[in-house]
Structure formats: structure tokens, C-alpha cells
Amino acid sequence: MSESPTELGSIDPSIPATIMRERPAAAPAEGGAPPGSGDLTDELLTSDQWTDAMLQAAGIPVADVPLVSIGGGIGSFVTVDYLRIAGVPTSRIAVLSNLDFPWQTYEYLTRVSQIPRPERIRSDSASRPDNIWGFPSYALTEAFADGKWGELWHVFVEPMWADYYTPKAGRVFAGLERESKRIGWDQMLVKGQVRMVRKRYGGGYFVILTPKAGVTPTKRVAYRAEYVHLAVGYPGLRYLKELQDFRTEHKDYYHVVSAYEEHEHIYEAARTKPITVMLRGGGIVASRVLQRLMDDRENHGLQTHIVHVFRTFIDKAHSPNEQSLRAWNKRKGGHGFAYQGFNYPKSVWGGQLKSEMRRLEGEARATRYKEMGGTNTPWRRRWQAQMNQGRREGWYQIMQGTVDDMRIGGDGKIVSVVKSKSQPGPIEISADYIIDCTGLEADIAEHRVLKDLLDHSGVGRNPTGRLDVERTFELRGTASGPGVIYASGATTLGGYFPGVDTFLGLQVAAQEIADDLARRGFCKKIGTFRSISQWFKWARNKQP
Amino acid sequence: MLPTLGGRIQTRIVLLAVIGGLVTLAITPVLPLPAGTTLSNAYRDTFIILAAVAVIGIVWEFFYHLIMQWRWEKDWPTFFGFITMINEGAVIWALLHFKKIPGIVGTVPTAAFVIDFVLVWVAVWLWANGPMRVINIRWRFFGGRLV
Numbered sequence: 001m002s003e004s005p006t007e008l009g010s011i012d013p014s015i016p017a018t019i020m021r022e023r024p025a026a027a028p029a030e031g032g033a034p035p036g037s038g039d040l041t042d043e044l045l046t047s048d049q050w051t052d053a054m055l056q057a058a059g060i061p062v063a064d065v066p067l068v069s070i071g072g073g074i075g076s077f078v079t080v081d082y083l084r085i086a087g088v089p090t091s092r093i094a095v096l097s098n099l100d101f102p103w104q105t106y107e108y109l110t111r112v113s114q115i116p117r118p119e120r121i122r123s124d125s126a127s128r129p130d131n132i133w134g135f136p137s138y139a140l141t142e143a144f145a146d147g148k149w150g151e152l153w154h155v156f157v158e159p160m161w162a163d164y165y166t167p168k169a170g171r172v173f174a175g176l177e178r179e180s181k182r183i184g185w186d187q188m189l190v191k192g193q194v195r196m197v198r199k200r201y202g203g204g205y206f207v208i209l210t211p212k213a214g215v216t217p218t219k220r221v222a223y224r225a226e227y228v229h230l231a232v233g234y235p236g237l238r239y240l241k242e243l244q245d246f247r248t249e250h251k252d253y254y255h256v257v258s259a260y261e262e263h264e265h266i267y268e269a270a271r272t273k274p275i276t277v278m279l280r281g282g283g284i285v286a287s288r289v290l291q292r293l294m295d296d297r298e299n300h301g302l303q304t305h306i307v308h309v310f311r312t313f314i315d316k317a318h319s320p321n322e323q324s325l326r327a328w329n330k331r332k333g334g335h336g337f338a339y340q341g342f343n344y345p346k347s348v349w350g351g352q353l354k355s356e357m358r359r360l361e362g363e364a365r366a367t368r369y370k371e372m373g374g375t376n377t378p379w380r381r382r383w384q385a386q387m388n389q390g391r392r393e394g395w396y397q398i399m400q401g402t403v404d405d406m407r408i409g410g411d412g413k414i415v416s417v418v419k420s421k422s423q424p425g426p427i428e429i430s431a432d433y434i435i436d437c438t439g440l441e442a443d444i445a446e447h448r449v450l451k452d453l454l455d456h457s458g459v460g461r462n463p464t465g466r467l468d469v470e471r472t473f474e475l476r477g478t479a480s481g482p483g484v485i486y487a488s489g490a491t492t493l494g495g496y497f498p499g500v501d502t503f504l505g506l507q508v509a510a511q512e513i514a515d516d517l518a519r520r521g522f523c524k525k526i527g528t529f530r531s532i533s534q535w536f537k538w539a540r541n542k543q544p
Numbered sequence: 545m546l547p548t549l550g551g552r553i554q555t556r557i558v559l560l561a562v563i564g565g566l567v568t569l570a571i572t573p574v575l576p577l578p579a580g581t582t583l584s585n586a587y588r589d590t591f592i593i594l595a596a597v598a599v600i601g602i603v604w605e606f607f608y609h610l611i612m613q614w615r616w617e618k619d620w621p622t623f624f625g626f627i628t629m630i631n632e633g634a635v636i637w638a639l640l641h642f643k644k645i646p647g648i649v650g651t652v653p654t655a656a657f658v659i660d661f662v663l664v665w666v667a668v669w670l671w672a673n674g675p676m677r678v679i680n681i682r683w684r685f686f687g688g689r690l691v
Contacts (some may be wrong), residue, residue: 126677126684134684135677157623328613340616347618350685351546508685526681535678 035059038218040195040208041368048456049199049480050206052224060208060222065094066522068207068225070194070449072097073105075231075489075506077180078129082510084183084544085132085534086523094223096209097190102185103176105233110169113259114288114422122284122342122378124349125155125165127504129173132511133535134504138167163380164341184539195220196452197228203481217419227522229513230467230475230487231506236442240280243436246406246414255414256406259285259437266433267296273301278416278429280403281437282310282337283375287383289435290396295396306396307429308525309418310336311438312375313400320371329371332379335387336398339379344372348498349508358471358496366463369494375438444491453478457485464494471496472516473509482520486513545620545672547612551688552605555672558690560598563671564664571663572617575656585649590660592647596636597664604632622673653689677690 032042036059044050044058055062067083069076072095080093088175099105115121139155140150154165178218180186188233200206207223235382237260239247247256257263259281270293277293279286290306295399297304314333319326327480330337348355353372360368390396401420409415413430420427444450444466453467458477460468469492488509490501499505518525526534539542547555572590573583608628612620639645640652677684 133677133681135674137674140674156621156626159621160623329616331616345617345619347546349546351551351620351687352548352612352618354546354685355548355687472643511681511685528679531678531681 008323020276023449026341033058033219039220040127044198047198048458049201051201055206055222059218060220061216061218062206062222062224063094064224066092066225067094067227067229067517068095068099068205068223069095069229069231070197070207071095071231071489072099072102072189072235073233073489074102074129074176074503075233075509076229077102077176077185077502078132078506079229079231079486079488079513080185080188080509081130081179081183082132082514082526083523085538086514086518086526086530088523090184092186093188094190094225095185096190096192096194096223098191098193098205100191101177102180103173107169107173109260112262113285114292115169117168117173119169120166121169123166123172123503124169124342124346127349127502127507128175129172129503129506130179131203131538132507133531133538134507135535138518139165140172142167142171160342165254178541179394179538182538183544187214189378191215192221194449196449196456197230197485198452199454199478199480200224200483204483205480205485226483227517228485230449230453230485230491231489232447232491234441234490234501235447235450238440238442240403240436240438242403242406242416243280243434250408255432256434257436259289259435260439263435266435267292269432270296270302270304271300274305275432276305276307276413276430278414278431278434279306279308279437280311280434281375281439282314282377283437283439284343285439286437287337287377287380289437291383291386294390294396302397306390307431308336308396308398308402309403309416309429310398311400311402312338313398313421314338320374321367325450331376335391336400337379338374338376340376341378342499343376343502345501348372349502349504354497354508357498360496362463366494369498372498398527399427441490447491450491453485459485459543462492462494466494467491469495474513474516483518484516486516488513545622545625546618546684546687547609548687548689549605549609549619551686552609553602554690555676555683555688556601556605557598558686559668559672559676560594560601560664563668564594565591567664567667568660571660575660576653577656578653579651581650589648589652592645593636593640593652593657593660594664596639596645597661598634600635600639601632604628625669625672626666629662629669633658633661633665 032045035038035041035057038059041058043054053489069080076095080095110121114377123140125137127136139151143151154162158164192209195208195210197205197207204226205228207225207228209221211221239258243256247253279290293304293306296302313336316333317330318333321331345353357368387396399420400422403416403417404419405417407415409430413432414434416429418427418429445454459475460477462468469486469487470476473486473488475485488506492500497508516521534544568590571588577586612618637657
């Protein structure tokens with residue numbers, strides 16, 4: 001397997017440098033186009049439900065495809081993969097996306113947040129987005145393909161005597177590339193920016209796509225679909241307020257960055273002179289950035305000083321949301337971090353916690369989310385050794401605190417005024433660079449398609465403010481005749497299933513969606529015989 | 545594995561019956577049994593032992609479920625699924641030794657018991673950690689439940 005990006009997997013340099021800029025700009029108050037222009041008329045913009053005649057009057061061409069998946073990232077991919085395996089031909093599915101390949105955004109985000117292809121992502125061995133069965137697992141594949149038999153021992157003794165096995169990013173992408181070819185992804189992919197989904201009189205939906213200028217005769221094209229699947233990913237990234245204020249005031253996007261932006265220049269600067277880097281946040285991205293700084297320090301003999309500020313500082317094992325430590329609700333923690341193998345306790349993806357959450361409603365569900373989630377990172381032996389060394393030698397400093405103010409100091413460094421619970425009075429910390437690893441997410445209404453849905457479709461919000469989905473991942477309130485809108489991924493966090501924004505979570509959603517579509521007669525239910533025969537096709541790389 | 549209590553019990557019964565049954569069927573004729581043991585007697589004993597592992601195992605599953613509550617992740621590591629062979633095997637062996645398993649005639653030699661028990665256990669454990677996910681694609685997402 002190649003560890004360097006392939007032609008298909010390479011990152012297009014024209015892709016904007018931040019996730020924010022990948023999103024369409026906020027919609028200006030839009031005036032309608034004249035009828036017959038091939039664009040959205042006033043009537044279309046203001047109507048919750050459209051007739052076929054309304055589109056005809058607007059001059060927007062309509063294509064009929066029974067199922068449209070919006071997004072085209074890994075969420076779309078996993079769902080479409082399930083449906084293809086459930087017997088749906090490529091002609092009955094359209095994937096509307098501005099991505100060239102499903103892992104494009106994912107690869108961009110992992111790469112800038114310090115997980116290039118040879119590094120390992122935080123995901124389980126049996127969470128394979130390119131294989132709905134999770135068999136063979138990544139560890140088994142790695143053992144056989146690369147002769148790394150130690151990986152089998154690794155999954156045998158994890159997590160007690162080894163860190164959780166995690167696959168290399170490059171292996172994940174290579175597998176996705178193979179599977180996307182097998183299921184005929186490119187035959188289903190239609191490039192463009194989705195503008196909106198509206199209900200159709202008589203059932204089903206219209207999805208409006210804005211293809212690249214000049215590709216089609218009209219500015220917009222419409223897809224008439226009975227089923228719509230939404231997998232648009234994270235609505236966007238939010239920054240810590242004080243960091244955003246500083247960036248805006250000083251127009252400095254160079255010394256104060258988000259970990260999800262390109263920030264290689266900081267690591268390069270560290271190689272030319274001793275610098276101080278301040279990290280904010282205690283999650284997996286903070287760990288990754290920290291590892292890069294510590295690796296570089298070790299490999300190149302650098303003098304980088306790291307100050308790590310945690311808003312919530314965890315210093316020992318804790319029971320989230322409880323006054324005292326409970327043996328049956330005890331999460332590891334220390335030196336600022338809450339430790340957990342994956343972003344939720346493992347059993348949310350199939351065991352006890354999944355079963356429990358499926359039954360909870362409203363406030364009770366929101367409370368359980370708070371207990372299980374929150375910012376956390378895995379406890380990994382190498383990271384522990386590096387951090388211990390850093391603390392011992394004094395170049396890695398950790399502290400609890402929030403930043404009240406930021407300014408440029410006399411020496412040109414950025415001074416953060418930190419208020420800490422551990423010390424009275426403000427503490428001033430100077431740093432050459434600040435990396436925001438908090439990974440705050442924007443509200444779903446900041447995504448244009450979701451905002452339109454909230455305004456026009458009748459969809460509501462769940463107890464945590466995201467899209468309200470049923471256990472089948474149907475968007476509540478959006479039924480249109482026999483038509484259904486499904487959603488999977490980060491936008492549905494807070495529903496009956498917690499681990500939505502993960503590989504395995506996308507597969508759990510895809511299975512529920514495929515089973516619901518089978519009940520509605522759209523595809524076949526994947527029973528034992530189909531599962532086995534399709535698995536052999538997967539193994540032999542034959543079309544489903 | 546990520547089991548629920550119901551899923552544990554269902555998986556145990558079904559996998560012991562199917563995978564355990566096939567392994568028992570295959571290995572019983574070659575077990576080191578006393579000279580003169582007829583094949584039908586041998587099968588009777590090995591299948592009674594298999595049934596005992598299933599039935600007594602239901603009690604074990606409650607115990608494992610209780611232990612799992614002390615784990616933050618509420619998971620059941622692959623290693624646990626393997627190593628519980630020791631406590632379960634010891635109890636079955638003790639019951640055999642004290643002739644507390646009804647239907648067993650005579651004495652089952654320890655070597656034959658160990659071979660039978662370990663092979664059945666490892667086969668079921670391997671199956672549950674891989675191929676089972678192909679047989680039933682919903683099994684792993686529903687705590688090991690089959691119905």
C-alpha cells in the first residue's frame with residue numbers, strides 16, 4: 001500500500017485552507033430570479049412545498065432519481081455502499097457533492113490536524129467504512145497484507161496491555177478508494193453545490209443543485225426524488241471568542257490559528273529558533289498537535305516551549321456529573337486530560353450504552369450525552385512518556401484557565417491574560433504562536449441547506465440542538481407522501497444513537513436507513529444469504 | 545465485543561449449539577477416551593458437556609455483565625472472551641469430577657475433556673470475533689442479540 005497520496009487521493013491545492021471557507025457564504029437576502037430564467041423564482045424561494053409546474057415555470061430542468069444523497073463525504077459513501085450491497089443499481093442513486101472523492105474533506109482535516117497518511121487515526125479495528133461487515137478488521141488485514149502479525153496480538157490484549165489498535169490513515173483511504181471503484185461511485189456522483197431541499201406536492205422532494213458555472217445551460221438543476229439522504233458533515237468550525245476577536249482586531253491569522261487550518265509554518269518556525277507555543281483544548285486534536293511538537297523537539301533537538309491551557313482541567317479519575325467517584329461510572333483522567341479510547345465509551349456503538357440511549361428521551365438523553373461525551377483523548381503510552389518528560393524537564397507546562405484578554409506584548413509576542421482557579425489574580429503568558437485545538441462546532445443553522453430545511457421543511461431540533469431524527473435516522477416532520485428524508489453524521493448528534501460522527505456510527509446509521517428503505521420496498525433487506533454472497537464479492541473486488 | 549446481557553446469552557447459546565456442535569461432532573471420534581468406549585457413548589458425553597457449558601454459562605453471563613459495569617467503556621475486551629475459558633472450564637471439570645453433571649456415564653479423562661473444551665471454546669471465540677459479523681450484519685450493533 002502506498003503511503004503517499006495517490007492521484008485520486010491527493011489534495012487539490014485549490015481547496016481553501018480552512019474548513020470555514022469550504023462552506024458557501026451566508027445567504028444574502030435573496031431576490032427571486034425572473035420566471036423562465038432557470039434560476040430560483042420568488043415563488044420557489046418562499047414556498048414550503050413546490051409543484052412540478054412551479055419548476056417548469058422557473059425553467060429549471062428536472063431529473064428523476066429515486067434516492068439522492070447530499071454531501072458526498074464518508075457519510076454519503078457508507079450509506080450508498082450499504083444500498084448498493086442491498087441491491088440498488090447506480091442508476092437509482094445520485095450523490096450530489098462538491099467533493100471529488102468521499103474522503104477528500106476527511107483527509108484534508110486529518111492531514112492538517114497532524115494525521116498524515118502514515119499516521120494512525122483514532123478509530124477501532126473493526127470500524128471499516130469500506131467494508132460494512134467490519135471483517136476482516138484493519139488489524140487482521142494489516143497482519144496478512146504487511147506480515148505484521150504483532151497486530152493480532154495487539155487486538156488480543158487491547159486495551160489492558162496495549163493501547164487500542166488504530167488503523168493508519170493511508171490504509172483507510174486506500175480501502176475507500178477500492179470500494180468506491182467497486183460500487184461505481186463516480187457513476188452516481190454529480191458535482192455541484194446543493195442549495196436546498198423542498199417538499200413536492202404529490203410526495204417526495206426536489207433537491208436544487210447549482211452545478212459549476214458553464215457546465216449546464218441553466219444556473220440550477222433540480223432532482224425529483226422520493227428519498228433524500230443528508231450527510232453534509234460539520235456545519236462549520238467555531239473559534240474561541242477571544243481568539244477570534246484577536247484575529248479580527250489585529251488581522252493576524254498567522255500567529256493565532258485553528259488546528260484545523262494549515263499551520264505547518266508554526267512547526268517550521270520551531271525548527272529555526274526556540275519558540276513558545278500555547279495550546280488550547282484537551283481533546284484528540286490537542287494531543288496530536290502536542291505530539292507533533294514533541295516529536296519535532298525530540299527528532300531535531302529543538303527548544304520549543306509548550307504551554308497547555310485547559311478550560312476544564314481533569315487531574316484524576318472522575319465520574320462525570322456526579323459529586324463523588326462511582327466505581328461503575330469512572331473515567332480515567334490526569335494532567336488536564338479526560339481519557340477515553342474513542343470519543344464515546346465503546347459500547348455506544350453496539351452494546352449496553354447503545355441499547356440504553358435508544359430508549360431515552362429529552363432531558364434524560366441530553367444529560368447522558370453530557371456524561372459520556374465532553375472533551376477527551378486516548379491514553380497512549382507514547383504520549384504519556386513524552387508529556388512526562390516534558391513536565392520533568394520543564395518545557396511542557398499545563399494549567400487550568402480561561403483567557404480573559406489577549407494583546408501584543410512589548411517583545412512582539414502574544415500575551416494571554418489567563419484566569420485560573422488555582423491561582424488568585426490574572427496570569428500573563430507570552431507565546432509566539434497560539435493553536436486553538438478546541439474544535440468547537442458551529443450551529444447547524446450556519447449550513448445553508450440545513451437552514452433552509454429548518455425554515456421550510458418542518459424539521460425540529462433534538463435535545464442538544466441538532467437535527468431531530470428517529471431511530472431509523474428519518475428526519476422527524478419532513479415526511480412528504482411516501483417520501484422520507486434521512487440524515488446521518490454530525491448534524492444528528494443528540495439523537496437516540498450517540499456515536500454518529502464516526503466511521504462505525506455512520507455504518508450504524510446506514511444500516512438503519514437501508515433497513516427502513518427495505519421496509520418501504522426500495523431495496524432488499526440484507527439477510528444472511530445476501531450478506532454472505534456480498535461479502536465474497538467484496539473479498540474478490542467484484543461489483544455488488 | 546460490546547454485549548448486552550440478552551445478547552450475551554443469545555450469542556452463547558446459538559454459537560455453542562452451531563459452532564460448538566460442529567466442532568464436537570468433528571473431534572469426538574479422535575478424543576483420547578478409554579479403550580472400549582463406543583462412539584455413541586462418546587458423543588453422548590461430549591454433547592452433554594457442551595450443553596452444560598451453555599446452561600451453566602448463562603449464570604456466568606450474569607456475573608460477566610456485573611463485572612462489565614465496573615468498566616467505563618461498558619465493553620468486553622477480546623481477551624476477556626478468551627481467558628474466561630479458564631474459570632468456566634475449571635467449573636465444568638469440577639462438576640465432572642464430582643459426577644454432578646447428569647447423564648454422564650463413567651469418568652471423562654481429563655486430557656479428553658481439556659482438548660474438547662479448549663477446541664470448542666477457541667472455535668466459538670474466533671467465530672464471534674470475526675465471521676459472525678458476516679453471518680448477521682446487525683448482530684454487532686445490537687449487543688450480540690440475534691432476535
